[in-house]
Amino acid sequence: MVPLSWYIVLSAVMFSIGVFGFLARRNLLIIFISIELMLNSVNISLVAFSHYLQSMRGQILVFFVITVAAAEAAIGLAILIAYYKNNPTIKVDEINLLKG
Amino acid sequence: MLKYTLIPLLPFISFLINILFGRNYIKDKAHWIAVPAVAGSFILAVSAFFDVLGGHDVNVNIYSWIVSGDFNVSVGFLIDQLSAIMLIVVTSISTLIFIYSIGYMHGDPGYYRFFAYLSLFVFSMLMLVMGNNFLVMYFGWEAVGLCSYFLIGFWFHKKSASDAGKKAFIVNRFGDFGFGLGVILIYLTFGSLEFMQVFDKAGSIAGQTINILGNDVNLITLICLLLFCGAVGKSAQLPLHVWLPDAMEGPTPVSALIHAATMVTAGVFMVARCNPLFSMSPVAMNTVAITGGLTAIFAATIALVQNDIKRVIAYSTVSQLGYMFLALGVGAYSAGIFHLYTHAYFKALLFLGSGSVIHALHHAGHHDEQNMQKMGGLKKYMPITYKVFILATLSITGIPFFSGFFSKDEILWRAYQGGDLGKFLWLLAALAALLTAFYSWRLIFLTFHGTFRGSHEHEHHIHESPPVITVPLMFLAFGAVFAGYVGIPPIFLEHGDRIGEFLAPVLGHPAGHGTHAEEIFVILVSIAVAVLGWMVAYNMYIKNTGLPQKLQDRFAPVHKLLFNKYYIDELYSKTLVQPMLKASDKIILGFDTYIIEGIVNGVPNLIGAFGRKFREVQTGMLSNYALVMAIGAVCIVGIWVFLK
Numbered sequence: 001m002v003p004l005s006w007y008i009v010l011s012a013v014m015f016s017i018g019v020f021g022f023l024a025r026r027n028l029l030i031i032f033i034s035i036e037l038m039l040n041s042v043n044i045s046l047v048a049f050s051h052y053l054q055s056m057r058g059q060i061l062v063f064f065v066i067t068v069a070a071a072e073a074a075i076g077l078a079i080l081i082a083y084y085k086n087n088p089t090i091k092v093d094e095i096n097l098l099k100g
Numbered sequence: 101m102l103k104y105t106l107i108p109l110l111p112f113i114s115f116l117i118n119i120l121f122g123r124n125y126i127k128d129k130a131h132w133i134a135v136p137a138v139a140g141s142f143i144l145a146v147s148a149f150f151d152v153l154g155g156h157d158v159n160v161n162i163y164s165w166i167v168s169g170d171f172n173v174s175v176g177f178l179i180d181q182l183s184a185i186m187l188i189v190v191t192s193i194s195t196l197i198f199i200y201s202i203g204y205m206h207g208d209p210g211y212y213r214f215f216a217y218l219s220l221f222v223f224s225m226l227m228l229v230m231g232n233n234f235l236v237m238y239f240g241w242e243a244v245g246l247c248s249y250f251l252i253g254f255w256f257h258k259k260s261a262s263d264a265g266k267k268a269f270i271v272n273r274f275g276d277f278g279f280g281l282g283v284i285l286i287y288l289t290f291g292s293l294e295f296m297q298v299f300d301k302a303g304s305i306a307g308q309t310i311n312i313l314g315n316d317v318n319l320i321t322l323i324c325l326l327l328f329c330g331a332v333g334k335s336a337q338l339p340l341h342v343w344l345p346d347a348m349e350g351p352t353p354v355s356a357l358i359h360a361a362t363m364v365t366a367g368v369f370m371v372a373r374c375n376p377l378f379s380m381s382p383v384a385m386n387t388v389a390i391t392g393g394l395t396a397i398f399a400a401t402i403a404l405v406q407n408d409i410k411r412v413i414a415y416s417t418v419s420q421l422g423y424m425f426l427a428l429g430v431g432a433y434s435a436g437i438f439h440l441y442t443h444a445y446f447k448a449l450l451f452l453g454s455g456s457v458i459h460a461l462h463h464a465g466h467h468d469e470q471n472m473q474k475m476g477g478l479k480k481y482m483p484i485t486y487k488v489f490i491l492a493t494l495s496i497t498g499i500p501f502f503s504g505f506f507s508k509d510e511i512l513w514r515a516y517q518g519g520d521l522g523k524f525l526w527l528l529a530a531l532a533a534l535l536t537a538f539y540s541w542r543l544i545f546l547t548f549h550g551t552f553r554g555s556h557e558h559e560h561h562i563h564e565s566p567p568v569i570t571v572p573l574m575f576l577a578f579g580a581v582f583a584g585y586v587g588i589p590p591i592f593l594e595h596g597d598r599i600g601e602f603l604a605p606v607l608g609h610p611a612g613h614g615t616h617a618e619e620i621f622v623i624l625v626s627i628a629v630a631v632l633g634w635m636v637a638y639n640m641y642i643k644n645t646g647l648p649q650k651l652q653d654r655f656a657p658v659h660k661l662l663f664n665k666y667y668i669d670e671l672y673s674k675t676l677v678q679p680m681l682k683a684s685d686k687i688i689l690g691f692d693t694y695i696i697e698g699i700v701n702g703v704p705n706l707i708g709a710f711g712r713k714f715r716e717v718q719t720g721m722l723s724n725y726a727l728v729m730a731i732g733a734v735c736i737v738g739i740w741v742f743l744k
């Protein structure tokens with residue numbers, strides 16, 4: 001039987017990797033993947049607590065998170081493609097039209 | 101009640117429809133709405149007139165307009181003998197002029213706008229005439245001024261026209277300011293604005309004085325003089341007459357309707373309406389009479405030498421309005437209203453006739469279409485216009501048994517009865533009648549007789565105006581000849597002065613007495629001056645055509661003075677307009693540049709400076725934003741955890 005704390009640590013590690021990727025990487029695709037990583041790390045901790053507490057609430061919430069993540073990925077990729085058609089780049093440091 | 105409400109309402113509906121839907125939907129069919137509306141008003145006005153004739157006066161409040169503490173004003177109508185006559189004059193002439201405008205304004209890009217403004221004018225004028233209190237009258241008074249402004253500047257792309265519109269509006273403001281003060285003073289004195297209540301109480305304040313800057317002034321006199329200020333502005337009397345000749349920049353139907361027949365007579369109507377007040381103040385009466393007499397002669401002298409056909413008639417209008425005020429001032433209110441009524445027909449006819457000439461010359465390609473020196477010999481091309489012009493001129497010059505004769509003679513006779521001042525005014529008026537005869541015939545001779553002084557090519561293209569123009573002229577000619585038969589002096593026909601008797605309940609009977617011999621003398625003098633003026637004009641412009649030039653050279657300074665209208669415009673420009681402009685250049689412009697603009701520009705500059713500093717936060721780097729977001733999230737969680 002794997003203790004709860006292992007799951008929590010795994011989740012925390014995954015989340016930190018996601019945050020790091022989100023902040024440090026330049027490629028927009030990688031940034032998306034980092035966001036997915038963060039969402040899924042949260043899913044892991046939700047499922048772990050759900051099992052630990054013998055309550056289905058956490059697992060139901062996971063379905064919502066997956067749904068939102070799918071929608072977010074679809075919209076994000078659509079924006080990405082639309083942007084790419086106009087400016088052939090997906091490097092975020094070159095996407096700086098809002099610079100003041 | 102609906103009948104009386106509809107009289108002003110029909111033109112107002114026509115205005116609304118034309119102004120809202122004219123540009124896109126109605127366009128050149130605007131007259132299909134305007135003409136029936138105003139003709140409907142005319143029919144209702146005739147019916148109202150017969151009601152009054154049958155003894156049914158109306159004084160009714162339709163709508164509670166302002167209710168504020170003790171201050172109550174209603175929109176209400178007073179239809180008595182005086183307003184019944186005015187209703188007939190306003191609606192009948194409006195109807196004819198609306199029809200005339202169909203032909204005259206045909207093809208103008210602002211056709212619908214023209215009929216919209218004209219309808220609004222008729223509405224305003226009817227409100228002015230029918231109102232039963234001073235505030236409704238004041239509303240109509242200002243609204244007709246506004247319409248006058250719209251219509252003088254109708255061709256606003258012409259600078260002279262838009263300037264003339266502004267001038268008319270601003271000069272009228274001077275008078276209206278006095279009128280407004282008068283209305284306020286009436287309320288403060290009587291506690292009411294309704295005509296009937298004010299006139300009933302008028303006797304109780306006789307002799308009361310009010311202290312102004314240390315001088316005791318008779319209250320009634322002050323009220324009357326303030327009201328008369330408004331009349332001076334609106335009816336173009338000295339010294340505020342300057343706007344009316346310039347108003348001729350508007351289309352000719354406007355000149356005929358507003359600046360000859362109806363609006364400019366509003367001052368006369370107002371003084372007649374307030375006759376219970378004016379009669380109590382000899383000072384005010386003398387002021388009215390003297391202003392009128394001086395204006396009559398003053399404007400007539402200017403008209404002698406003008407070359408613009410419409411300006412001659414405009415000065416003639418100023419002069420005739422002077423006659424009306426003269427009559428009011430000597431207490432002959434009904435004579436003044438009688439002259440207003442006959443003048444409306446023959447003066448509208450003169451204007452529309454000149455409009456017909458201008459229309460014909462314009463279509464012949466003549467560019468200087470209003471200059472009489474470039475006309476001549478139009479008699480054979482425009483026989484109908486010529487004939488109606490002759491009838492109007494016979495009427496205005498006071499040739500016996502034309503309508504102008506009866507009304508003008510009534511005024512001269514009443515003036516003659518008015519003591520020494522009256523005799524002096526009679527002399528002025530008789531002299532003005534002589535000048536009137538001269539310049540009216542001069543206009544005819546220069547325009548219709550002799551040979552055409554434009555180019556031959558233009559001459560071939562001149563032809564009579566279409567029936568839509570000439571038929572209204574014929575109707576007006578009928579009025580110009582026969583309108584006076586309601587006021588035949590008793591010396592010719594027992595009970596002939598039907599209009600005087602009709603108006604007597606409102607305006608009273610004139611007080612003067614004179615013998616038959618004197619009356620015949622006055623009549624003979626006025627006939628003599630009318631014929632003399634005609635003979636002199638005939639001599640100068642038909643027989644001896646070189647004479648005018650010789651006289652002009654001989655009396656060059658006088659001619660120059662008259663031709664430049666006594667330099668009144670220049671005087672006002674030098675003493676009022678230019679100093680005002682200079683002052684605004686120096687003082688107000690300085691204030692504007694440094695204080696107003698300082699505030700207006702300073703605020704955005706300050707905000708801009710802050711903005712330039714803070715915009716650097718926006719790096720455009722996605723990672724920076726993400727980092728700040730992450731730090732923010734950590735901080736929020738941290739605050740929640742540690743500060744709980």
